[in-house]
Amino acid sequence: MKTKVYSDRREKLYDWMTAEHIDMVMFEDFEGRRNPGIRWMTGNPADALLFLSAETRRSFLVPWDSNMALTYCHAEVVYPYSDFDRDPITALYGAASVLKIPPGSRVEIPSVTSYTGFLKYVEEAGDYDIICRNNGAYGEAENFRAVKDEEELLIYRKAAAITNELIDLLEEKVITGKLPTEIDVAQFIEAECRKRGCEGTGFETLAAGAARSHYIHAFPSYTAEPFAGPGLSILDFGCKYQGYTTDVTLTFAKGPLNEAQETMLALTETAYAKALSMVKDGVSARKIGLAVDAIFRRAKKAMPHGLGHGIGLEAHEAPSLSSRKDNTDQLRPGMLFTLEPGLYDARQGGCRLENDILLTEAGPEVLTRARIIRF
C-alpha cells in the first residue's frame, strides 16, 4: 500500500492531538497488549511501539524486529527496540528526544496501561505530564478504524471473495465426504486461504462436529473427530488478507433432524433476517441486539453471546452489536461488522449463522455468503 495512505491516517491523529492539546502519543503492540493501530498507521504488522508528535507531525517507530520494519514500515523514523534496552519508558525518552518534545509536555500513554504500570510511568517519566484515559488516542484511532476507508474496502472485498470461494468449496467437499474430520476441514481452509495470498486464518478455526457444537467456541478448536455427521455441526472461520480478517459461521445440518433442532435453525434464520432488516445509518446497534434477544426469549431460548461485532484488522473491534446496557454504538456508513445469531443446547447441539455486513449509504451490503446447509 502507498506511503500516503498511512501518512493520511496519521494526519487524522495529529489533528485530533492538536485539538486535545496532546504533544505526543504512544501506541503499543506487544503480546498481551495487541493494538493494530500501529499497522493501520504505519504498515508495521507486529511487535512495536509507535510515538506520534503533533507539533512536528512526525512518527517514530520502535520495532522489536528491525528487519521486519525495514520491509513493512512507513514511519518517518525507526529505531530498534534493543537500542532502548527493550524498555518502554527508555524508548519514550528516546522518542521525545528525537521528536523534540520538551520536558513538561503532555504525553498520552496507551489506555490499556495497567494501574500499576501507570504509576511507574508517572514516577519514571516524571519529566512529562503523563496522561492515561479512556476515549483518548486509542479510542479515537478505534473510532477512525471502525469506518473503513477506500483502501481498506478494496482489501476487504478481496478477503470476502476468497472466503466465499472457500464456502462454496467447503459445502461441496463436506457434503460429499471429502473432508471427513474436523482437522481435515480446518486444514483445508488454512492451506487454501494461504495459497490464495492470505496471511492465514484470522483466528483459530472452530470446527465442531455434532458431538461438540453445543459449545459456543469449541474446545479444542478442532480435533480428529468426524465433522458433519448426523445432527448440527458448526464451522466458524475467517480469512486474513493484508491484515483484514473476515469472520463467518456455517452450520451443517445433516438430517434427519428432530423438531427441536429444526426449531433452533428456523429461529436462528429468523433472528438473522430480523437483524439484517434493522441495519441502517444511525440505528442504535444495541437495539438490534435487543430485537434478536426478544425473538429468542419469546421461544423460551437465550443466546449466550453478543449479536455481532466490528471486523477489520482485528477479529473483534468497534462497533459492538451486543445488547449489553453499556453499548452506545451507532451504525454508520463505512462500518463493517458481523451478524451472528446462534443457539446452543447440550442435547441438540448448536447452530450459528454469521456473515460480514458493510453498511453503505444505500443500506446494508452482505459481503459473505455463509449459510445453514441442510443435507
Added chain:
Amino acid sequence: MKTKVYSDRREKLYDWMTAEHIDMVMFEDFEGRRNPGIRWMTGNPADALLFLSAETRRSFLVPWDSNMALTYCHAEVVYPYSDFDRDPITALYGAASVLKIPPGSRVEIPSVTSYTGFLKYVEEAGDYDIICRNNGAYGEAENFRAVKDEEELLIYRKAAAITNELIDLLEEKVITGKLPTEIDVAQFIEAECRKRGCEGTGFETLAAGAARSHYIHAFPSYTAEPFAGPGLSILDFGCKYQGYTTDVTLTFAKGPLNEAQETMLALTETAYAKALSMVKDGVSARKIGLAVDAIFRRAKKAMPHGLGHGIGLEAHEAPSLSSRKDNTDQLRPGMLFTLEPGLYDARQGGCRLENDILLTEAGPEVLTRARIIRF
C-alpha cells in the same frame, strides 16, 4: 485430572490471601486479558471470571460458556456470565453475595486492570476496599505456576514426547523433500499433534524458508513458498497437550553454506551450550542471558531477543531468562523454561536453536531434542 489437584492449588492461594488479609480475589481470562491461572485452579480452559474467598475457602466461577464449564470446571460454585449481564462488576457483586463477603472487605482485582478500569471499580464497587497491585494474587499465582507440580510434569513429559516424535519425523520428511513448502511443514505439525491427542499447536507455527528466516518471527507465519531450500530455514513450534505447550526451534541448514552462515550456526551452538552449562539451582537467570550476549558481542553480533522464558499453560511465562536489567528471576528446581539463542542477518538468513529445559534437584534435564540440522 482429579478435582483434588485443583483444590490443592487453590489452597495455596487461600493461605496466601489469609497472610495478606485479602478477603476475595478476582481472576479474569478473556480476550485481550488472558490468564491461565483460572485453568490452573479449576480446569476451565477459556473465557471466565474466577473469585476466591479466603474465609470460606470456596471458589466461584463465572464462565462465558456454561456448557464448557459443565464439562471442564472443578470450582465449587458456577454461575453463567449472562446471569450478570456479562459485566464484571455485576459479577463481582454476585460472587461477594454468594461467598458471603461483607461490605468493607478487601477485594483484589486483576493486576492487569487498566488505570481507567481501576477507577471504574473504585467508583462502582465502592462497597468494597478495591486493591490492584503488582505482585498481588496474579504475581503469586504466576510464581506458584513457575514451579511445576507432579501432575504438570506428567503432562509435560507427554507433550515433550509428542514433540520429539514430530522432530524426528520432520527431519526425515523435510530432508527427503516430502514437505516442500512452509504450509506443508506447518500443517503436518498441526495435524499430527492433534491426532496424538494435543489440543493443537501452542502458538502459530513459524516456518520460514531461507528467503524469510532473517525475521525473528516470520510474517506471515508460513506461506506457500519453499521450506528448507539452500541456506538457513527456521521452524519454531510447540505442541499443546492438556493445556501445556512445548516450544522448540529447529534450524534446517542446507549446504553449501558460506563462511558467515557457518559462523552464525557455530556461535548459536556455542551460546546454547554455554547457557545450558550455567543452569543450576539459585542462579540468576539474567546472568545466563548476559553470558550469551557476551559471546555474541565478542563476535561483533547481537541477539535481538531474550535468551529464554518459562513455559507451561502459557507459551511465555515466568521465569524470564532475558538480560534486561529489570530481570531478577532466579532458577529453581521444578522450573521449566526454554533456551533459545539465535542470530538474524538480512543477507545470510537466520538461525535459532531452542529446547525446553526442566531444572531438577540433580541439574538441568533437556526434555526436547530440537537441533540444527545440516544437510
